[in-house]
Amino acid sequence: MSLASRLSASFLAALAIVLIGFSAALGGLAVHHLYRLIDERLDSALTTLAAAAEVGPEGVEWEPGERVLGVGLDAGADQIRWVVRDARGRLIDQSPNLNPRRLPIELPEEPPAGRLSGRDGRPWMVKTRRLTVPKPFQEPVEPLEPLASGRHAALILVAYAPLGPTEATLSQLGLTLLGLSTVLWLVAAAVNRRLCRRGLAPLTEMAMAARDADAEDRRERLPVPKTGDELEDLGQAFNGLLDRLHETLQQQRRFTGDASHQLRTPLAGLLGQVDVVLRRDRPPEEYRRVLGIVRHKAVHLQQIIESLLFLARTEAEAGRPEPVVIDLTAWVPEHLEAWSSHVRGTDLKAEATDAGPLWVRVHPLLLAQAVDNLLDNACKYSPPNTPIIVRTGRQADLVSLTVVDQGDGLSPEGQARAFEPFYRAPEATRRDQRGVGLGLAVARRIVTAFGGRISAQGALGQGSRFTIELPIATVPPAVHDDPADPQPVVTAVDVPD
Incomplete structure (x- = not known):
């Protein structure tokens, strides 16, 4: 996989995580907001219903005719429905838009609050409120028998809110977020791919120039993009490395040429002395003199060779x-x-x-x-x-x-x-x-x-x-049996200069 592909994959993976997180957060906020609105509507409906009842020492009286109820009149799919029951669960009143066959549940007593399913399978949000006689007046009141003049020991107010429209809205929001995120991700993938290729084009050019470079040409250099960023620094660093490599190569060539010359000169002199002495018979003293010269030149040649070997070692080899x-x-x-x-x-x-x-x-x-x-x-x-x-x-x-x-x-x-x-x-x-x-x-x-x-x-x-x-050494010298002659790691040589 190319560098551009890896960079694109990393960016797109990060973008996908961001989009998923953003969509999940936005969806969660939408769910919380819409359900809170439903809860507030149910509380408002129950408050309106409670205002239509009169709570007194003699009991609780339902008086809808004397008050204007603005809840439950519209038969729309998202409108509130309500019922009023007595303590035994008997129906006292209901909203005009209520269809009993679609009620979430029919209970003789107070139904549980929360999310329930209707008889037709549709979801509803249910909330209840119980109206009772104040505590100081509860003793003389029969809890389950209707009191005189239409009064009751308790009234149970139940408000229903259909969740179908809300869940449809949330589903539509989810599909919209999914579609927008997918389109945004695809557009970002195309743009990012193009930008990565354009941004890494100088690296491709440098790689091609390096493959085609001639090691013998000292003028050969990598193209340096004028971008003012890390790519320009990289190109300059590589060109600096090429300069040092070319200089090292030239030094090695000079070293090899000089070494050949320095070895050839004493060797030629040594062979010349031997050739001269072998041309004719000579007295022992002459042979002894020539052998002394040969030995001197051989020692000089040995010193040169040892020095060359010492200098030719790398740091790792020399230790x-x-x-x-x-x-x-x-x-x-x-x-x-x-x-x-x-x-x-x-x-x-x-x-x-x-x-x-x-x-x-x-x-x-x-x-x-x-x-x-x-x-x-x-x-x-x-x-x-x-x-x-x-x-x-x-x-x-x-x-x-x-x-x-x-x-x-x-x-x-x-x-x-x-x-x-x-x-x-x-x-x-x-x-x-x-x-x-x-x-x-x-x-x-x-x-x-x-x-x-x-x-x-x-x-x-x-x-x-x-x-x-x-x-400088900060530690005092340790006692050494023979400090002048420890075992060296780098060999000492006699140098003829």
């Missing part, structure tokens, strides 16, 4: 490293001691802008690899004997680790693309610096695994500043 809580303020100086034997070891300095401990939850080995990549990058692109500062501090709920150098700096393009795999700044290419452009990409992947972020700032000729920001 989240099992972290421990460390004090970054104390960890940085200890880590820099491992660089003491480096040619730039004396240029590395640790600074802390906050005196207290800075707790972070990280994997120490992977954090060390990310920081080493930043330090190696700073050593390559800054002059010797210039300081390289590793500064730690706190900003709101984040702990920062910043590596600052006084080297070549970064252009705006370099700041935006510094963490792309295989990206190398033009300055590095001109200076023929060693590397393949994977170190910063690996550092970003590691920092992201800990829920942090990494950024690059700087200007050409004014040095660079790389900042790692990690969420």
